[in-house]
Amino acid sequence: MKKILAIAIAVAALNLVRAQDTIDINGGIDIFGRKPIPVAITGFTGEAAEVLKFDLYVQGCCFVSPDAAQFVINGTDNGTVVGSVTDKVARKVAFSRSYNGASLRRQAHAFADDVIQAIESTPEKPIKPIGATKIAFKSQSPGGNGEIYVADFDGAGAQAVTSDATIVAHPAWVPGRMTLYYTSYARSNPDIFMHSLSTGQRRVIAGYSGLNTSAAASPDGTKVAMILSKSGSPNVWVCNADGTGLKKLTSGLEDSSPCWSPDGRWICFATKKAERRRLAKVPAGGGEVQYLSTAGAPNPTEPDWSPDGKWIAFTSQTGDFNICVMPVDGSLPPTVLVAGQNPSWSPNSRTLVFNHGSMGHQTLSVLDVFTKQYKDCRRATGSNSQPAWAR
Amino acid sequence: MKLNKIILPLMIALVAMLATTGCKKGFNGKTTPMPGQTGRTPGDDQPPSTISQAPPVTFDPNAVSNQNPPGGLAQNQPWTMDQVIPDPAALADQTVYFAFDSAAVLSKEESKLIIVSEKLKSDPSAKLQIEGHCDERGTEEYNRSLGERRALALREALNRAGIDGDRIRTISFGKDKPAETGHDEAAWSKNRRGVFILCHMKTGL
Numbered sequence: 001m002k003k004i005l006a007i008a009i010a011v012a013a014l015n016l017v018r019a020q021d022t023i024d025i026n027g028g029i030d031i032f033g034r035k036p037i038p039v040a041i042t043g044f045t046g047e048a049a050e051v052l053k054f055d056l057y058v059q060g061c062c063f064v065s066p067d068a069a070q071f072v073i074n075g076t077d078n079g080t081v082v083g084s085v086t087d088k089v090a091r092k093v094a095f096s097r098s099y100n101g102a103s104l105r106r107q108a109h110a111f112a113d114d115v116i117q118a119i120e121s122t123p124e125k126p127i128k129p130i131g132a133t134k135i136a137f138k139s140q141s142p143g144g145n146g147e148i149y150v151a152d153f154d155g156a157g158a159q160a161v162t163s164d165a166t167i168v169a170h171p172a173w174v175p176g177r178m179t180l181y182y183t184s185y186a187r188s189n190p191d192i193f194m195h196s197l198s199t200g201q202r203r204v205i206a207g208y209s210g211l212n213t214s215a216a217a218s219p220d221g222t223k224v225a226m227i228l229s230k231s232g233s234p235n236v237w238v239c240n241a242d243g244t245g246l247k248k249l250t251s252g253l254e255d256s257s258p259c260w261s262p263d264g265r266w267i268c269f270a271t272k273k274a275e276r277r278r279l280a281k282v283p284a285g286g287g288e289v290q291y292l293s294t295a296g297a298p299n300p301t302e303p304d305w306s307p308d309g310k311w312i313a314f315t316s317q318t319g320d321f322n323i324c325v326m327p328v329d330g331s332l333p334p335t336v337l338v339a340g341q342n343p344s345w346s347p348n349s350r351t352l353v354f355n356h357g358s359m360g361h362q363t364l365s366v367l368d369v370f371t372k373q374y375k376d377c378r379r380a381t382g383s384n385s386q387p388a389w390a391r
Numbered sequence: 392m393k394l395n396k397i398i399l400p401l402m403i404a405l406v407a408m409l410a411t412t413g414c415k416k417g418f419n420g421k422t423t424p425m426p427g428q429t430g431r432t433p434g435d436d437q438p439p440s441t442i443s444q445a446p447p448v449t450f451d452p453n454a455v456s457n458q459n460p461p462g463g464l465a466q467n468q469p470w471t472m473d474q475v476i477p478d479p480a481a482l483a484d485q486t487v488y489f490a491f492d493s494a495a496v497l498s499k500e501e502s503k504l505i506i507v508s509e510k511l512k513s514d515p516s517a518k519l520q521i522e523g524h525c526d527e528r529g530t531e532e533y534n535r536s537l538g539e540r541r542a543l544a545l546r547e548a549l550n551r552a553g554i555d556g557d558r559i560r561t562i563s564f565g566k567d568k569p570a571e572t573g574h575d576e577a578a579w580s581k582n583r584r585g586v587f588i589l590c591h592m593k594t595g596l
Contacts, residue, residue: 095437096437097437097438097439097440098439098440099439099440099441099442100439100440100441100442101441101442101443102442102443106442107440107442110440110442114440138531140567143568144564144567144568167564167567169531169532169535169565170531170532183535188472188473189472189562190535190562190563208468209468209469209560209561210539210543210560210561210562211535211536211539211561211562211563213532213535213536214532214535214536227532227535227536229536229539229540229543229561229563232543232547233540233543234536234539234540253494253540254494254536254537254540255536256532256533256535256536257532257533270533301529301530301532301533302530302532302533315530317528317529317530317533319528321530341530342530342531359527359574385531386531386532
């Protein structure tokens, strides 16, 4: 009887395991140990192959020979990209398409988006494409000065959007618009600028005495959260996108790095309570601060809330920096994914960009949270850090 | 746990089965949604995709705005740096040092604050800018906030010594301007600091 009961329990336990998760022998389920989808890429060369591989790798694929692949991705890039995807398990062509216009690089990104749609996206769990998305980041020279840059999410085509030869920090996008907030010491004080990339115009929206930094636009773009110290300690404040209507949200002694929930109802931030560094959240309209548990990931900082609302990525500091991810509902403790800092989620809620490297020589890198695969971006001049993925 | 001992052998078997990496033979079993093509040979069976050029990102260096922040430039700023001449040498010896990850003013630094407050009392029109700095070991935004907290802590101490807070500006440089560039405690301890910049009002204002 005991044997039957044991087998029944074991079978029940096994039914809880989804095929895509590995099992930790100690009994837990490791959501972040997902195996990548094996694909074969044939026929593509040079830049098109490089783009395809980068985009697929950071969205959870790995590269094998056609015999071992679940999907074969075949095509040519002779002038324009032409490609097809064959599903070897279902034994059919998923799709076949040619691409024209813009550049070969853009076409390869568009093809990679279509590949991901075909092999990973489902009506129940649609995946937002990232092939045409941008990042903003800070490039810093030794001595502290730097400029704000914008690039494709893989680092290609990087352009400076400032030219002030001063200290800059923390670029942040207005969702859906080619407009950035960033901190600049151009007026001999850390001020927050709002800068339209399409018109080239910018102006200060927070220039109070003391610290003005860490701007974060609300998901609907109508408001911006920031850290101001004008009341005597660095705290979270919120105002309208143009800087009017300022309201103080927190009263801790050392608050930093606000980020919004995608429904716009909460602002998550880093703070200190009882001499311990914590993450916390406060209602965006004001109210009681609630502290979040990050057990196992000490000194949490720089949080970012995934666009699907489910995850918070943050930096944990333990002498080194580590990118950690935890579910918002607290159902799992944080998982350490890779050494690095300053995570920023892409629109697909599984890929994020961060920076890593040695002090003063930081490189941006793109990470797939579920497979833990990551690949470095093309490096702009100087130390590249504080990336923000346009959403 | 008893339950683990029962399940463990079965778990081991399952792990062994799944233990092949995704890049060796074996799939994760996921099937794809089929958009409707069956049994066709690869060909142009979907409409070609035309990619439009992304709008250019322009930056006009002449477009730096002199527009005032909401409420005007003078909002909550009794004085600004362009109204003064800084004298960084005057209080260079009174740089205050901080413990790791802390903005608390250490008692061994208090004598420096006395010197700074005496200097300000002896020159009633002088202003003070306090720079807050950190060592390299924190993240950038955390350090920007910590540096500001250090400058504010020093301003609070000077308030308590009788100096009007309106005479004192704070500015954080986070970890952007270290005093020493080493990667050890000898350098780090020199970078966790508050720097006092005595400022004199420009004549004619």
